Amino acid sequence: MSTPVRSPNRWLALVVLSLTQLVVVLDGTIVNIALPQAQIELGLSDSERQWVVTAYALAFGALLLLGGRIADYWGRKRTFLVGMVGFGAASVFGGLAQNGTELIAARGLQGLFAAMLAPAALALLTMTFTHGKDRNTAFAVFGTIAGAGAAIGLLLGGALTEFADWRWCLLVNMFFVILGLIGGLLFLSESKADGDNRYDVWGAITVILGLGSLVYGFSLAEGGWGSADTIGFLFGGIVLLAAFVWIESRVAQPLLPLNIVANRVRGGAFLIQAVSGSVMIGATLYLTFHLQIVLGMAPFASGLASLPLTVAIMLVAPIATKLLPLSGPRPMMVGGPLLVAVGLAYLSRITADGDYFVQVLPALVLMGFGMGFVFVPLQNLALSGVAPHDAGAASATANSAMQIGGSIGLSIFTAIYAATAGTTNGLTGTPLLEAFTSGYSATFLAAAVGMVLASVIAAVFIRGTKTELLPQGDAAAMVHVG
Structure with missing residues (x-):
């Protein structure tokens, strides 16, 4: 270097x-x-x-x-x-x-x-x-x-x-x-x-096409999970990503050193990052639609109404940072997602004529508190035991997991929303705004299930003493982007 x-x-x-x-x-x-x-x-x-x-x-x-x-x-x-x-x-x-x-x-x-x-x-x-x-x-x-x-x-x-x-x-x-x-x-x-730096061309091609095919396959699920196109793109994405792993195990200068994701703790952290990304990118988008389309908020008021989620995260972050050396990351990684899940489950009870302060605000605060306890240890775990020269790749992988998780999650949420809203309006003749609300409610409930899954992943994968789980030295100072 x-x-x-x-x-x-x-x-x-x-x-x-x-x-x-x-x-x-x-x-x-x-x-x-x-x-x-x-x-x-x-x-x-x-x-x-x-x-x-x-x-x-x-x-x-x-x-x-x-x-x-x-x-x-x-x-x-x-x-x-x-x-x-x-x-x-x-x-x-x-x-x-x-x-x-x-x-x-x-x-x-x-x-x-x-x-x-x-x-x-x-x-x-x-x-x-x-x-x-x-x-x-x-x-x-x-x-x-x-x-x-x-x-x-x-x-x-x-x-x-x-x-x-x-x-x-x-x-x-x-x-x-x-x-x-x-x-x-x-x-x-x-x-x-x-030094002699060579690009991992085939690794780049297979991972880009594999992820693209996978996300597009999930987006097609809006028209039915059993369609040939949906199955074909999902299967193609899995095959291409398997090819990517095979290539990375054999090239001298891989795009992603496999030891970064093969570690049990880091692998679990990346999975949790993907689920968290699906909630932060996907579920919050449908919250925006509910605030503007159903509750009739103006755009700026909608932005203000979404703000408590981020404020709660930022309030909890310094508290979680101080607690981390004392408790270790595992309690936060297990409990944080469950708190987010409770907030999302509460949010799933929205109605078309509901009040923001009763039905939405408490859920956003709970979600923000939970996410704060997730994000702080997550940044540390993404670099747990990583050699300094691999810290950048580990950081990039964590960010990629969140963005790709958000892409896949949004596709799944869209399919759930479309199926629920379409069924509610088309078969029962429910008014349009109530049908929209039913669709949004279903996406929030699905997101809650996802966060429960994240808690289970943490319980299974995030194991070890505080000393083993918390990275030391300069690598610990690194943060992933986003």
Whole structure:
């Protein structure tokens, strides 16, 4: 690895890199608030509406490992700058989209360039702050921005949609991109991995096609789980991912070193990350629809109404951080998902004429408290026992698990919503808003079952003493993006 230089501009570099982290996380939620208006203006079907979110998460998650390798081999600053330009261009394309296909394509391109930006920014941060108090401070700032990004996205998306136009939820990225490019050129130093570095081309191809086929297969389940297309894509995805594992076990420089995921504790952490991603990306999207479509909230009010979830997470995070060395991660990883499940089960009792403060707010607070106890130990467990040179790959894998879990979860939730709402309205003649509510309720209940499963996974996989489970040294300071 090239020797890092202690830059006199390192704190300005931190501002630039934190700005990048903000825009990547923010774009996972900012469009959610705008979707109801975008759907009306562009005439999107429910399936196309889902893919506006899925395209970003899928491209981001599937390409993240490759993006990290490109940054290491091609140059982190160069990858960062190219990612910024591409992300800005994709945002303009999406902001000017005239139909659903263009909007979905733009979101996929945003995810592609975010997969270059995120690992490049994390690697640059690691090379800029190499040790000591400055490093701990830098990673704390970086992690805090990640935690706040989702909330900022909801509020900013609501304000732009209500007081300007939904298209500004995409076009606003240009302000971040311009600042990022100027700051990157001025304050970031180039670095890249030394030696003979070869890309794992076949590994990249099989994992990208495998994940894409799997997510698309789940999205087709809206039309029936037994259809030939659904089964074919799901089966094809499994075969391609099996081929990816086979390739990674044989190449000299794998895209994903298998020892990262083969470890029992880390493997369990990645599975829990995938389930948590499905809830945070999928279930919260349907909460947005309920707030706007059924309860009739304006976009900005909807963003405010979603905020207690993020606030609760941020309130619990410092408490969980202090408790972690005392209790170890296992109690939090078992109990946290159960608390989220209780919140989701409570949320599943919503009615079309219900009150936000009675039916929604308590559920969001419970979910936020539970997620706070999940996310803090999860970041540590993702790096448990990982050698320093594999910390970046482990971090990228954790983020990929969340994004791909969100993509698959959203596809499953959409199929459940469509089946429930369609049956309720079509067979019983129930009014449309009540049918919508039935569909949303079913998705929340399914998400609750998923979080119970996450608790079971934690009980089975997260085993060992506190010393064994909590990583030591610099690797512990690493955080995954998103």
